[in-house]
Amino acid sequence: MAKRITNRKDDYSQWYLDVVKEAKLADHSPVRGSMVIRPNGFALWENMKGALDQMFKDTGHENAYFPLFIPKSFLSKEAQHVEGFAKECAVVTHSRLKSVDGGVEVDPESKLEEELIVRPTSETIIWDSYRNWIQSYRDLPILINQWANVVRWEMRTRLFLRTMEFLWQEGHTAHSSEKEAVEETRRMLDVYKTFAQDFMAMPVKTGVKTASERFAGAVDTYCIEAMMQDGKALQAGTSHFLGQNFAKAFDVKFQDTDGEHKYVWATSWGVSTRLIGGLIMTHSDDQGLVLPPKLAPTQVVVVPIYRNDDQRTEVLDYANPLIKELKDKGVSVKLDDRENQQPGYKFAEHEAAGIPLRVAVGPRDVKNGNLELARRDTLDKNIISKDGAAEHISDLLETIQTDLFNAAQERTENVTRDVESYDHFKEQIEDGGFIYAHWDGTDETEAKIKEETKATIRLIPINGESEPGKCMVTGKESVQKVLFARSY
Amino acid sequence: MAKRITNRKDDYSQWYLDVVKEAKLADHSPVRGSMVIRPNGFALWENMKGALDQMFKDTGHENAYFPLFIPKSFLSKEAQHVEGFAKECAVVTHSRLKSVDGGVEVDPESKLEEELIVRPTSETIIWDSYRNWIQSYRDLPILINQWANVVRWEMRTRLFLRTMEFLWQEGHTAHSSEKEAVEETRRMLDVYKTFAQDFMAMPVKTGVKTASERFAGAVDTYCIEAMMQDGKALQAGTSHFLGQNFAKAFDVKFQDTDGEHKYVWATSWGVSTRLIGGLIMTHSDDQGLVLPPKLAPTQVVVVPIYRNDDQRTEVLDYANPLIKELKDKGVSVKLDDRENQQPGYKFAEHEAAGIPLRVAVGPRDVKNGNLELARRDTLDKNIISKDGAAEHISDLLETIQTDLFNAAQERTENVTRDVESYDHFKEQIEDGGFIYAHWDGTDETEAKIKEETKATIRLIPINGESEPGKCMVTGKESVQKVLFARSY
Ligand SMILES: [Zn+2]
Ligand SMILES: [Zn+2]
Numbered sequence: 001m002a003k004r005i006t007n008r009k010d011d012y013s014q015w016y017l018d019v020v021k022e023a024k025l026a027d028h029s030p031v032r033g034s035m036v037i038r039p040n041g042f043a044l045w046e047n048m049k050g051a052l053d054q055m056f057k058d059t060g061h062e063n064a065y066f067p068l069f070i071p072k073s074f075l076s077k078e079a080q081h082v083e084g085f086a087k088e089c090a091v092v093t094h095s096r097l098k099s100v101d102g103g104v105e106v107d108p109e110s111k112l113e114e115e116l117i118v119r120p121t122s123e124t125i126i127w128d129s130y131r132n133w134i135q136s137y138r139d140l141p142i143l144i145n146q147w148a149n150v151v152r153w154e155m156r157t158r159l160f161l162r163t164m165e166f167l168w169q170e171g172h173t174a175h176s177s178e179k180e181a182v183e184e185t186r187r188m189l190d191v192y193k194t195f196a197q198d199f200m201a202m203p204v205k206t207g208v209k210t211a212s213e214r215f216a217g218a219v220d221t222y223c224i225e226a227m228m229q230d231g232k233a234l235q236a237g238t239s240h241f242l243g244q245n246f247a248k249a250f251d252v253k254f255q256d257t258d259g260e261h262k263y264v265w266a267t268s269w270g271v272s273t274r275l276i277g278g279l280i281m282t283h284s285d286d287q288g289l290v291l292p293p294k295l296a297p298t299q300v301v302v303v304p305i306y307r308n309d310d311q312r313t314e315v316l317d318y319a320n321p322l323i324k325e326l327k328d329k330g331v332s333v334k335l336d337d338r339e340n341q342q343p344g345y346k347f348a349e350h351e352a353a354g355i356p357l358r359v360a361v362g363p364r365d366v367k368n369g370n371l372e373l374a375r376r377d378t379l380d381k382n383i384i385s386k387d388g389a390a391e392h393i394s395d396l397l398e399t400i401q402t403d404l405f406n407a408a409q410e411r412t413e414n415v416t417r418d419v420e421s422y423d424h425f426k427e428q429i430e431d432g433g434f435i436y437a438h439w440d441g442t443d444e445t446e447a448k449i450k451e452e453t454k455a456t457i458r459l460i461p462i463n464g465e466s467e468p469g470k471c472m473v474t475g476k477e478s479v480q481k482v483l484f485a486r487s488y
Numbered sequence: 489m490a491k492r493i494t495n496r497k498d499d500y501s502q503w504y505l506d507v508v509k510e511a512k513l514a515d516h517s518p519v520r521g522s523m524v525i526r527p528n529g530f531a532l533w534e535n536m537k538g539a540l541d542q543m544f545k546d547t548g549h550e551n552a553y554f555p556l557f558i559p560k561s562f563l564s565k566e567a568q569h570v571e572g573f574a575k576e577c578a579v580v581t582h583s584r585l586k587s588v589d590g591g592v593e594v595d596p597e598s599k600l601e602e603e604l605i606v607r608p609t610s611e612t613i614i615w616d617s618y619r620n621w622i623q624s625y626r627d628l629p630i631l632i633n634q635w636a637n638v639v640r641w642e643m644r645t646r647l648f649l650r651t652m653e654f655l656w657q658e659g660h661t662a663h664s665s666e667k668e669a670v671e672e673t674r675r676m677l678d679v680y681k682t683f684a685q686d687f688m689a690m691p692v693k694t695g696v697k698t699a700s701e702r703f704a705g706a707v708d709t710y711c712i713e714a715m716m717q718d719g720k721a722l723q724a725g726t727s728h729f730l731g732q733n734f735a736k737a738f739d740v741k742f743q744d745t746d747g748e749h750k751y752v753w754a755t756s757w758g759v760s761t762r763l764i765g766g767l768i769m770t771h772s773d774d775q776g777l778v779l780p781p782k783l784a785p786t787q788v789v790v791v792p793i794y795r796n797d798d799q800r801t802e803v804l805d806y807a808n809p810l811i812k813e814l815k816d817k818g819v820s821v822k823l824d825d826r827e828n829q830q831p832g833y834k835f836a837e838h839e840a841a842g843i844p845l846r847v848a849v850g851p852r853d854v855k856n857g858n859l860e861l862a863r864r865d866t867l868d869k870n871i872i873s874k875d876g877a878a879e880h881i882s883d884l885l886e887t888i889q890t891d892l893f894n895a896a897q898e899r900t901e902n903v904t905r906d907v908e909s910y911d912h913f914k915e916q917i918e919d920g921g922f923i924y925a926h927w928d929g930t931d932e933t934e935a936k937i938k939e940e941t942k943a944t945i946r947l948i949p950i951n952g953e954s955e956p957g958k959c960m961v962t963g964k965e966s967v968q969k970v971l972f973a974r975s976y
Contacts, residue, residue, distance in 0.1 A: 027617060029555045030562075031604060036617050039550035039632065046551065062527035063534065067517045068606075068637055068653050069578070074518075076591045083587070090557070091582040091594050092606065095641040096575060103564045106579050106603055115594055116519060118556075118580065118606070129515060129524050138828060144527065149556055149637065153583040165556050340626060 005352070007286045012230045017159065019280055022352040023289040026159045033157040033164030037273070040353060041160075043297035045167065045273060049147065051199050051295070052169065052271070055191050061143045061171060066125050068149075069116035074124040078249035081123065084216020088153035090118040090164075118151040123217060123242070123268055126172045127250040134174060134264060136255045141184075142174040160277035161234075161488055168272035174264045176254060178243070181265035185241040188269040189222040192237035200275065201292040201405035202226050202282045203412050204236060205434065205483060207459030212443055215268075219243035225458045225483070227412040228281040231432015233458050233485035236278050239269035277488075282408050283377070289354030290377050292404050293397040300326060300333040300393060301355045305343050305362035318366045318386075322359070325390035331397065351376060356400050357393060377404055418481065422472040425484070429455045434485050438478035440471035448473060455484045493840070495774045500718045505647065507768055510840040511777040514647045521645040521652030525761070528841060529648075531785035533655065533761060537635065539687050539783070540657065540759070543679050549631045549659060554613050556637075557604035562612040566737035569611065572704020576641035578606040578652075606639040611705060611730070611756055614660045615738040622662060622752060624743045629672075630662040648765035649722075649976055656760035662752045664742060666731070669753035673729040676757040677710040680725035688763065689780040689893040690714050690770045691900050692724060693922065693971060695947030700931055703756075707731035713946045713971070715900040716769040719920015721946050721973035724766050727757035765976075770896050771865070777842030778865050780892050781885040788814060788821040788881060789843045793831050793850035806854045806874075810847075813878040819885065839864060844888050845881060865892055906969065910960040913972070917941045922973050926966035928959035937961060943972045 005018040020026055025041035037045065053063070069092060076082045096110030119125065126144075133139060147169045157163050171188060175181040189206055196204045204224035214221040218240035226236050244263040247253070253261045283290040293299050302319050306312040316337065326333040336346050343360070350358055360372040371389055374381045377400050384392055415433025419425045425437055439445060439457065450456050459482070466480035493506040508514055513529035525533065541551070557580060564570045584598030607613065614632075621627060639653045659676060663669040677694055684692045692712035702709040706728035714724050732751040735741070741749045771778040781787050790807050794800040804825065814821045824834050831848065838846055848860040859877055862869045865888055872880055903921025907913045913925055927933060927945065938944050947970070954968030 027620065029613070030559055030616055031555050031557045034555035034557060036555065037553040039552050042552045043550065045553075062531065064527050064530045065525040065533075065655065067519050067522035067524065068639065069519045069522060071518055072585070072592060072594075075585070076587075079590075082592060087586075088584055090580045090604070091585065091598075092578045093581045093594065094579040094603075095577070097560070097563070097577065097579065097605070098575070099564075099570065102567075104560060104570060106560075106581065110579075115582075116578070117585070125517070125519075128518055132515065151556065167553065 005286060005288055008229065015286070016277075016280065019284050019288050019352075020159050023354055025276065025280075025289070028159070031164070033154055035159050035163050035165075037167075040297070041276065044276060044279075044291070044295060047295045047297060048195075048199070048275060049169075052191075052195055053145075053147075055195060056145050056169075056171065059143075059187060059191060061145045061173075063146060064144045065146055065148070066122050066129065068119055070119050070122075070125045072115045072117055074128065075117060077124060078217045078245055080245070081217035081249075088155075089120045090151045090153060092116040092118065119148070120150055120152045121268075121270075122146065122148070122150075122170055123172065123246050124250070127246040127252060127266070130172075130174050130264070131250050131252045134252055134254050137176050137257055140174055140176045140254060140264065141180065143171075143184075144173065145169055145171040158277070160273055160280070162274070166273045168270050170268060170270040173267045174247075174252070175267070176256060176262075176265070178265050181243075181267050182241055185220070185222055185239045185267045185269070188267070189224065189237075189239040192224050192239065192269070192271060195271075196224055196226065196236055196275075197405065199292065199294045200279050200282070201294075201401055201408060202236070202278060203405065203409040205459060205461075207461045207483065209238075209459060210443075210446055210457045210482075212446055213456065215240045217242060217245050219245070222462075223459055225485070225487075226278050226282065227415060227434055227485070228278070228488070229411070230281070231415060231486070233434065233487040234274075234278045234281070235458070235487065236275060237269070237271040240267060242266035242268060283404055284354070287379070288352035290404070291354035291356060293356045293401045296354065296356050297332065298334045298353075298355050299331050299397055300357045300359060301350050302333060302335045302359045302361065303343055303346050303350075304335070304337055305360055311363050314363060314366055315361050319359075319361045322371070322386065322389055326393060329390055329394050331390075331394055347374075356397060359393070375400060377407075420472065425449075425455075425472055426453055429453045429484070429486065432486065434458070434483055436481040436483055437472045438469040438480075439482050440474045440476035440478055442474075445471060445473050449484070454486050456487060458483045458485050458487060493774060493776055496717065503774070504765075504768065507772050507776050507840075508647050511842055513764065513768075513777070516647070519652070521642055523647050523651050523653075525655075528785070529764065532764060532767075532779070532783060535783045535785060536683075536687070536763060537657075540679075540683055541633075541635075543683060544633050544657075544659065547631075547675060547679060549633045549661075551634060552632045553634055553636070554610050554617065556607055558607050558610075558613045560603045560605055562616065563605060565612060566705045566733055568733070569705035569737075576643075577608045578639045578641060580604040580606065607636070608638055608640045609756075609758075610634065610636070610638075610658055611660065611734050612738070615734040615740060615754070618660075618662050618752070619738050619740045622740055622742050625664050625745055628662055628664045628742060628752065629668065631659075631672075632661065633657055633659040646765070648761055648768070650762070654761050656758050658756060658758040661755045662735075662740070663755070664744060664750075664753070666753050669731075669755050670729055673708070673710060673727050673755045673757070676755070677712065677725075677727040680712050680727065680757070680759060683759075684712055684714065684724055684763075685893065687780065687782045688767050688770070689782075689889055689896060690724070690766060691893065691897045693947060693949075695949045695971065697726075697947060698931075698934055698945045698970075700934055701944065703728045705730060705733050706756075707733070710950075711947055713973070713975075714766050714770065715903060715922055715973070716766070716976070717899070718769070719903060719974070721922065721975040722762075722766045722769070723946070723975065724763060725757070725759040728755060730754035730756060771892055772842065775867070776840035778892070779842035779844060781844045781889050784842065784844050785820065786822045786841075786843050787819050787885055788845045788847060789838050790821065790823045790847045790849065791831055791834050791838075792823070792825055793848055799851050802851060802854055803849050807847075807849045810859070810874065810877055814881060817878055817882050819878075819882055835862075844885060847881070863888060865895075908957075908960065913943075913960055914941055917943045917972070917974065920974060922946070922971055924969040924971055925960045926957040926968075927970050928962045928964035928966055930962075933959060933961050937972070942974050944975060946971045946973050946975060
């Protein structure tokens with residue numbers, strides 16, 4: 001099979017698209033900027049969703065579903081929100097088509113009185129409902145999440161990383177106190193960090209965004225940021241403390257224990273199919289996708305090797321008990337016994353698809369009581385004994401999960417450094433990676449750095465040792481270093 | 489607590505809305521015809537989804553996700569499809585808003601070259617992808633399902649039963665032969681029947697639609713039809729054999745084993761959140777929702793009864809081991825230990841929410857080693873011994889599931905009858921229910937019956953004893969009786 005995946009060093013962008021294509025994760029769609037998530041990609045998303053959903057439920061959240069369409073007037077109720085979101089979005093203006101000459105056209109008589117916006121995010125429509133659900137402190141907190149599709153009219157799109165329509169979850173909570181809302185915001189940031197690191201094996205930095213990078217309508221935006229192989233950062237999840245902004249915009253008050261009527265405190269938080277892009281760029285290699293075992297839809301694939309029917313029977317009889325044993329251990333295992341493809345073709349396909357472990361079994365293995373085991377992450381091959389193989393494989397999956405995290409962690413730390421002078425910063429940023437540097441806290445300096453270096457402040461660390469210093473650009477006081485990078 | 493639910497005999501429509509409201513299943517949304525699915529409603533949908541999804545996977549299907557937006561031109565590629573679907577739908581015409589005087593308006597400069605339709609169903613966008621995925625018989629079958637939201641611009645809407653936006657699954661399969669596609673169509677009809685009867689405890693009739701009731705673009709539409717308490721039928725799921733219609737419209741051919749290039753055969757099948765409406769109208773009563781245990785998010789609620797802290801401790805210590813034992817048996821059980829509500833209030837709330845079993849425990853129960861058990865379906869109360877209670881409760885949940893099905897089955901059969909003359913039919917149809925009668929097979933007669941009686945042919949039975957006779961209206965030959973009803 002010809003090499004179908006561009007090498008990363010030759011063209012990282014093309015490599016990314018090749019990996020997506022060869023792993024059959026997604027396709028471009030005829031609607032510009034939309035994508036088709038293929039079964040391999042969707043099975044991966046289902047696993048991510050399943051793990052996150054359990055974490056949301058374990059922290060007391062329930063799922064619900066709010067409408068796709070938002071009345072245009074809702075978007076302008078929260079002043080900052082409209083600035084950030086009302087701009088590039090899909091607008092529904094008519095409700096009917098009519099047939100003309102074998103085609104269809106929009107029926108001008110079906111023009112809507114008020115246009116509807118396809119949700120770019122759901123704060124407005126949700127807070128409109130919360131007004132009806134909240135009267136007293138007894139109705140609080142409301143801890144709701146929704147899994148949904150959203151649309152933002154992006155100009156430059158890229159499969160998973162930035163698409164016009166994407167799938168995500170958005171949590172929207174309502175609280176009786178500021179303290180509780182801030183705690184919730186940070187709790188969900190922790191959930192995202194745990195998910196990224198423990199399931200995706202993707203190390204992340206956590207912190208708070210600067211005012212200019214904040215979610216439109218938020219008081220504080222917390223985020224997780226991951227470092228991709230090409231030295232660019234990826235914002236992988238955000239958790240917003242919204243203060244009372246949406247409660248005020250939608251007039252949502254509750255009667256507190258003291259009898260007073262007060263505005264409700266809010267949070268919102270989300271991660272999306274963008275995470276799949278982050279996963280790809282964290283672990284994959286020039287052979288294709290590499291998946292962490294905890295999220296891989298198929299963890300182990302078994303390929304029988306034979307030349308005739310007798311051998312086939314012999315090899316399958318040998319492999320089947322192992323497959324059963326693995327299934328009993330909760331390992332997701334697939335037998336690839338397709339008759340119309342050669343083993344070499346299958347190997348390449350499984351490699352491109354990122355299946356963590358491949359087991360090959362031929363007549364010689366049967367005779368010797370062995371198996372051939374191939375790790376997708378290291379591409380190492382080993383002959384192991386069939387005795388205790390299920391146990392060995394199950395342990396090895398855990399090892400791979402840990403190794404992937406450690407490798408990504410090491411790669412990230414290798415490109416994370418402190419820089420003191422702006423000259424040095426400008427030189428260093430060309431190599432990519434994360435840079436900690438002092439900043440004077442002003443929008444102007446932030447904008448100047450962005451313009452001159454294309455680097456943005458990814459986050460202001462929280463809970464870190466905050467060592468004061470001087471801004472690398474202006475020399476003004478700085479409370480602590482902040483984290484810079486070029487980013488997706 | 490005042491009676492919040494209208495009696496069925498007084499106003500069935502209002503009863504339905506009251507049940508939805510008091511069970512906190514859904515709310516109306518500010519966008520006409522859209523709804524908010526509240527946590528109780530969504531948890532129910534998640535359980536339905538989980539059971540169906542497993543059945544789809546067990547029959548070899550994978551999930552994927554296709555775009556929300558469909559280019560307008562796609563809808564007119566299949567001639568019948570456009571007639572049925574292109575009419576009432578949400579049309580996206582612009583991609584940007586702009587701020588004006590604190591509000592927003594649609595930016596006329598963002599007008600799209602080609603309008604986009606918010607999917608009313610996804611055959612067209614999916615077959616456009618299938619064209620790229622299918623070259624050879626080796627690529628077939630494709631067995632894909634998607635869980636998605638769809639929009640149809642309905643004029644008269646009703647929570648769950650008919651909403652502008654609804655959630656559903658749509659299966660779309662591609663096959664190399666007509667035989668295989670027809671088998672798939674019928675297999676999925678069986679899956680729907682099994683789900684309706686075994687999980688929803690909702691008996692259904694199965695059959696095929698007449699030409700006039702067929703899905704736009706289908707060769708045959710199979711359906712499951714259920715009988716609601718008010719004597720109206722509900723179409724609860726459909727499975728379509730699409731022939732080669734979409735393959736021809738989107739030019740999807742495969743090279744067969746004989747080397748010839750042939751058009752691909754197709755099916756599609758779907759059920760939606762409408763099922764929740766069917767569930768409500770099958771089992772619920774004047775006290776509110778009644779849920780079958782297999783789908784109830786909470787199967788058992790435990791309410792502790794006490795007058796002081798000592799009693800509280802005593803009662804909870806008594807109840808907690810039972811709760812643990814139930815959880816270990818896989819029963820979904822919740823302890824309602826809210827301090828700010830009285831037991832009577834809780835009882836009414838759990839009744840309205842349809843929780844199948846309620847366990848009440850007070851100091852006297854502790855002393856006597858008892859529990860009070862209340863069944864939601866029959867409203868029977870019983871004192872049982874705590875010894876063996878978990879086993880008893882677990883068995884009782886199965887009994888309730890069976891009893892609900894049997895009761896609905898009996899109710900349905902009681903209103904299902906054969907009628908020979910049209911006069912008798914016109915008289916009988918006023919009482920609602922299913923009526924089997926002979927029909928001459930013409931659109932004209934079907935339309936006449938519908939106009940004169942508001943009854944439609946719900947289905948033509950398949951696999952039944954087909955006894956020939958004379959059409960009740962025209963006296964012409966009829967191969968078999970067909971099933972009539974007034975319907976939702
Ligand atoms: Zn230097
Ligand atoms: Zn009569």
